[in-house]
Amino acid sequence: PVKVSKICCIGAGYVGGPTCAVIALKCPHIQVTIVDLNKDRIDAWNSPDFALPIYEPGLVEVVRQARGRNLFFSTDVDKGIKEADLIFVSVNTPTKKSGVGAGFAADLKYVELATRRIAEVATSSKIVVEKSTVPCRTAESMRTILEANSKPNCRFDILSNPEFLAEGTAISDLFSPDRVLIGSLQTQEGIDACQSLKQVYANWVPEERILTVGLWSSELSKLAANAMLAQRISSVNALSAICEATGANIDEVAHAIGYDSRIGPKFLKASVGFGGSCFQKDILNLVYLSESLHLPEVAAYWRQVVEMNEYQKRRFSKRVVDTLFNTITGKRIAVLGFAFKADTGDTRESAAITLIRDFQSEKALVNVYDPKVPHEQIWLDLEEASPQVPLDTIKKQVTICKSAIEACKDAEAVVIATEWKEFKEIDWEAVYASMNKPAFVFDGRLIIDAEKLRKIGFKVTTIGRPSNNQD
Ligand code: NAD
Ligand code: UDX
Numbered sequence: 058p059v060k061v062s063k064i065c066c067i068g069a070g071y072v073g074g075p076t077c078a079v080i081a082l083k084c085p086h087i088q089v090t091i092v093d094l095n096k097d098r099i100d101a102w103n104s105p106d107f108a109l110p111i112y113e114p115g116l117v118e119v120v121r122q123a124r125g126r127n128l129f130f131s132t133d134v135d136k137g138i139k140e141a142d143l144i145f146v147s148v149n150t151p152t153k154k155s156g157v158g159a160g161f162a163a164d165l166k167y168v169e170l171a172t173r174r175i176a177e178v179a180t181s182s183k184i185v186v187e188k189s190t191v192p193c194r195t196a197e198s199m200r201t202i203l204e205a206n207s208k209p210n211c212r213f214d215i216l217s218n219p220e221f222l223a224e225g226t227a228i229s230d231l232f233s234p235d236r237v238l239i240g241s242l243q244t245q246e247g248i249d250a251c252q253s254l255k256q257v258y259a260n261w262v263p264e265e266r267i268l269t270v271g272l273w274s275s276e277l278s279k280l281a282a283n284a285m286l287a288q289r290i291s292s293v294n295a296l297s298a299i300c301e302a303t304g305a306n307i308d309e310v311a312h313a314i315g316y317d318s319r320i321g322p323k324f325l326k327a328s329v330g331f332g333g334s335c336f337q338k339d340i341l342n343l344v345y346l347s348e349s350l351h352l353p354e355v356a357a358y359w360r361q362v363v364e365m366n367e368y369q370k371r372r373f374s375k376r377v378v379d380t381l382f383n384t385i386t387g388k389r390i391a392v393l394g395f396a397f398k399a400d401t402g403d404t405r406e407s408a409a410i411t412l413i414r415d416f417q418s419e420k421a422l423v424n425v426y427d428p429k430v431p432h433e434q435i436w437l438d439l440e441e442a443s444p445q446v447p448l449d450t451i452k453k454q455v456t457i458c459k460s461a462i463e464a465c466k467d468a469e470a471v472v473i474a475t476e477w478k479e480f481k482e483i484d485w486e487a488v489y490a491s492m493n494k495p496a497f498v499f500d501g502r503l504i505i506d507a508e509k510l511r512k513i514g515f516k517v518t519t520i521g522r523p524s525n526n527q528d
Contacts (some may be wrong), residue, residue: 058252059184062087065141067171069093069102069130071111071227071334071403072188072220073147078119079231081128083261090129092137102130112402112429115228135178142181143254145218146171146199147188152338161345163192163338172199175213176206184250186216190339192346193277196240214250216241217272219279224333225400237267240275247272280343284359287336289324291365297327297521298372307521308503327521329412329474329501330370332397334405337363370408373520374415377499380518381470385421389493391464392416394475394502395427395435402429404438408501409474413455414442423455426464428477432457462488470497476504489513 066077069091081089093099101110103124107117120128131137138144148167153159168189175185185203187196196215203213217240222230237258241251251269258267270278297307307327315322331337340363347356378385397407404410409425416423417439425435439451458464461480465471465488473480481504489496498510500519507517518524 058249058256059142059182061143061184061253061257063141064089064143064145064257065137066091066145066147066188067093067134067137067174068145068147068149068167068189069095069098069110070147070149071113071224072222073145074102074109074111075113075116075119075222075227075231076147076188076220077145078116078123078128079228080257081123081126082119084257085123085127087257088127088129088140089123090131090137090140092131092134094132094134096132099130099132112400113224113227114400119228134174138175138178138183139180141183143184143186143257144175145186145188146175147220150189150191150338151334152341158345161341161348163190163342163345165191165195165198168195168199169202172202173206176203179211179213180208182210182212182214184214184216184253186218186254187276188218188220190219190279190283190335190342191217191276192342193273193280195276196272212246214241214246215272216247216250216254217275218254219275221279221282224403225398232261234262234266237262238275238278239267239269240272240278241269242272280339280346283335283339284343284362286324287331287340287366288359288362290326290328290331290336291362291369293325293327294330294369295365297369300521301523304523310521327503328369328408329373329520330366330408332405332407332409334403337366337406370411371415373408373499373501374412376518376524377412377416377470377472378419380497380499380516380524385416385419385469387420387422388470389422389424389468390416391458391461391468391471392423392425393427393461393464393471393473393480394477395425395430395438396475396477399476399478402427402431402434404430404434407438407474410438410442412472412474412501413439417443417446417451417454421454424458424464424466424468425455426458426461427475428479462491466491467493468496469493470499472499473502473504476502480504485510485513485515489515 066073077089077091098110148171150163153162153164200215239251241247255267300307311325315325340359344356344360395409413423440448461483495516497516510517
């Protein structure tokens with residue numbers, strides 16, 4: 058197997074950036090260059106004051122140690138490709154918006170463009186690693202493109218190495234992953250390439266955690282893992298609806314079922330709905346794959362996980378309207394949190410976007426506060442969510458605030474959309490004093506002490522608990 062000494066990562070996003078920064082940190086003998094077409098992003102990665110393009114706890118420290126030593130960020134994609142012996146393709150694979158498979162299939166144009174670029178500029182053999190999440194058998198298309206366009210004496214070996222990090226905990230996930238998965242063709246060359254990548258991870262990941270499998274299993278495992286994780290949340294959210302109707306408490310139910318060692322306690326938190334760039338996209342991708350394989354029952358099974366999530370978001374905004382005496386027209390609602398989960402500034406598919414859009418269409422006034430999401434991003438997301446509404450109109454209805462306290466002032470209701478730690482530590486007495494009465498709190502994340510807030514005077518509504526204002 059080739060001993061890897063130069064790595065290039067195409068795509069400096071939420072995955073490529075942290076993943077390859079950690080590789081550089083843990084492998085000082087390997088030169089790692091992360092390239093991207095987006096100059097602003099690369100400039101931010103290179104910024105002298107470490108104002109990185111993404112917020113991720115612990116990331117700045119990693120970049121601070123490795124940048125300029127053996128970690129480089131550049132827009133010179135071709136140079137990065139030429140120099141490297143191993144190339145990660147870590148570009149975005151969003152859901153297709155038009156054409157065949159629109160709304161379900163993954164858009165592979167960025168993967169294909171990156172692959173074609175590799176074929177075009179490479180002058181020596183490369184190990185090409187799919188890091189992006191892709192449909193099963195994408196490696197085959199990549200190989201066809203590479204082989205059809207390569208120069209003599211250039212060999213390309215393709216590996217699948219899906220990334221399992223979660224945003225908000227990316228650095229600790231990368232430091233001690235549950236597993237690293239590497240898929241390769243089971244030919245001698247494929248197995249050798251797999252060993253080369255395994256040696257990179259073996260610099261810090263215990264060998265028994267590095268799983269080597271066939272290419273197609275590796276590609277499918279990524280979709281399968283996300284589908285099963287999202288399914289857990291949709292299952293618990295479906296149960297939360299039953300709890301609200303019966304008087305059971307979803308936290309108690311989740312705790313009780315999670316005690317079964319076969320089920321386990323993690324990832325059973327009822328919520329206003331899962332968000333993030335992966336779950337919905339990857340399940341829809343699996344649905345599309347199932348349909349393409351003429352497996353409609355399988356497709357319907359997974360599709361229901363996404364439908365349940367849409368239902369959960371709808372159900373929550375309806376509950377807000379119902380509780381506020383069936384109208385929120387002209388009422389001020391404070392939405393705390395805009396990111397799709399805590400400890401990230403990422404808003405892709407965030408439930409908060411759907412909630413605010415629903416409140417806007419009910420003609421409410423919305424105050425929103427998030428500790429990490431840039432204001433321009435909030436406007437972009439709200440504009441995209443209501444394409445028929447001009448931004449000026451949106452800006453008349455929505456105000457972005459600088460703190461939770463400021464957002465809650467003169468509001469009729471507070472809606473907790475993201476589980477930021479600081480929302481657990483809010484001075485609720487002060488918030489109560491500044492709000493219109495009756496003052497309502499809607500906890501979409503199960504983070505507040507409902508009893509304590511009721512004692513202050515709030516009317517509290519919690520996901521997965523009945524609405525009679527007592528537990
Ligand atoms: P992202 O949008 O943050 O980053 C992708 C980057 O690739 C962008 O900066 C874009 O400019 C760049 N790019 C696109 N085409 C390019 C090209 N031809 N040449 C150079 N640069 C190019 O996306 P992400 O969140 O990092 O996700 C990347 C992949 O990883 C996706 O397939 C995603 O499904 C998968 N994934 C994401 C996560 C996550 O938590 N975000 C976790 C696991 C897997
Ligand atoms: C997910 C997978 O966890 C990760 O392995 C994969 O690589 C990428 O997709 P991510 O989307 O970054 O990671 O975050 P995750 O922690 O999985 O949360 C996804 C969504 O589910 C968030 O909106 C989160 O708030 C929600 N969630 C999570 C719940 O509602 N309840 C839970 O118990 C856990």
